[in-house]
Amino acid sequence: MQRKHLTDHHRTAYHFQAPSNWMNDPNGLVQWKGNYHLFYQYHPHGPLFGKIHWGHAMSADLLHWTHLPIALSPTEGGPDEDGCWSGCIVNNQGVATIVYSGNAHGRQLPCVATSQDDDLRTWHKYAGNPVVADWPAELDIVEFRDHCVWQEGEMWYQVIGSGFKGVGGAALLYRSPDLLRWEYLQPLCVGNKDESGTMWECPDFFPLGDKHLLTVSSIPDGLVYYFIGSYQNFTFTPESQGLLDGGRHFYAPQSMRDDQGRRLMFGWLREGRDDTDLLQAGWAGAMSLPRILSLQPGGTLGIEPASEIEQLRLRRHTVEPQTITGQQTVVEQLFSNALEINLDIDSQTASSCGLILRDSAYPEESIAISLQEMGLNIEANNGHTAQEAEQYSLVIGRHTLRIFLDGSVLEVFIDGRACLTERFYHSAPQQLNLSLFASGGEATLHQMDVWEMDTIWQ
Structure with a gap:
């Protein structure tokens, strides 16, 4: 199948793609021991969405990628038996730690895996997964998945994508002393269903300049919204907003801060053809070029391709x-x-x-x-x-x-x-x-x- 792809002019020359089959969201973006790592949602058994694994590639220069073995696979009978869905990687005192959504029986819950490898090839799932046992019982929410995790002082924080029924998308804020015991705090931010959809997937939240930026992938809009604003007392207050990309083929982006201090982002480029064409091609999905985000004078968002592309x-x-x-x-x-x-x-x-x-x-x-x-x-x-x-x-x-x-x-x-x-x-x-x-x-x-x-x- 990979040999067949060599003559497929719809494949890309300088955008990252999986060797074959289905790929979607970028996951676990991290620069580890000098190398960039790109994990991604991957179905290794066909070009249509299925039981999702984590694909993995590594690069020294953000341009040329080496495909590595699959990082995460569903565990039969486990909390991720129907798929290892989207998540992120953090550095926990020198230990690379994945926080991802384990999918089982139609519901997704946070799970953890760790690696001690220099090139992050081998991962070990935490025996106590899931690390959050259920959705917050007091909330009337539509979905609960996808993670952005960061550290402030001695505490870890994460936002999980969600949405309040009849209200709009939401990013729910949790905290933990050890990435294993999580306490729900409150909504970080709640949207308006008429302006940014009923469910927010793949939230990404980080400081940018003297502000904070929240990006969310919206259901049913199929668009990626960004909000620039202020963060204090566990609440994010948007001051401006816009579309991260005006097209409907860019979705589920994730960002990281690299060793150069840049806020670097990849997004999934969805296909625009039907399942019959995908089955014939034998592959689906690509990554965007690496994009550099910045806060411009006047508090506006700057988006440019990484200079390495030149x-x-x-x-x-x-x-x-x-x-x-x-x-x-x-x-x-x-x-x-x-x-x-x-x-x-x-x-x-x-x-x-x-x-x-x-x-x-x-x-x-x-x-x-x-x-x-x-x-x-x-x-x-x-x-x-x-x-x-x-x-x-x-x-x-x-x-x-x-x-x-x-x-x-x-x-x-x-x-x-x-x-x-x-x-x-x-x-x-x-x-x-x-x-x-x-x-x-x-x-x-x-x-x-x-x-x-x-x-x-x-």
């Missing part, structure tokens, strides 16, 4: 600054669908402007990335139907876009403060051409660079 740049194509009217091809004969495109463009008098990618062998297929009065829009046309991504609202004018095309993945970073992700499934690339366009007036290209990108796999 090491993958190969052949460069530069387009000179110019006035854009109509549509004109600016780069031809790209024989790769692994590209980075940096675009600095001003709409000026145009009502719409942007970039079109088209393969000369399949002229009916295209990807259009456009600045319009309604905001940034991505439209992927496979020759039969046009699929529009969720638009990202912005004021039309001058904007800088960093566009990453990789197999069936498209990530667009907007002005270093937002991102829009799309999945698409076009024919095998033969000769990509890039065109700029402006309609309803003139636009100005200030800068455009295109790089063909190297693969992260041997």
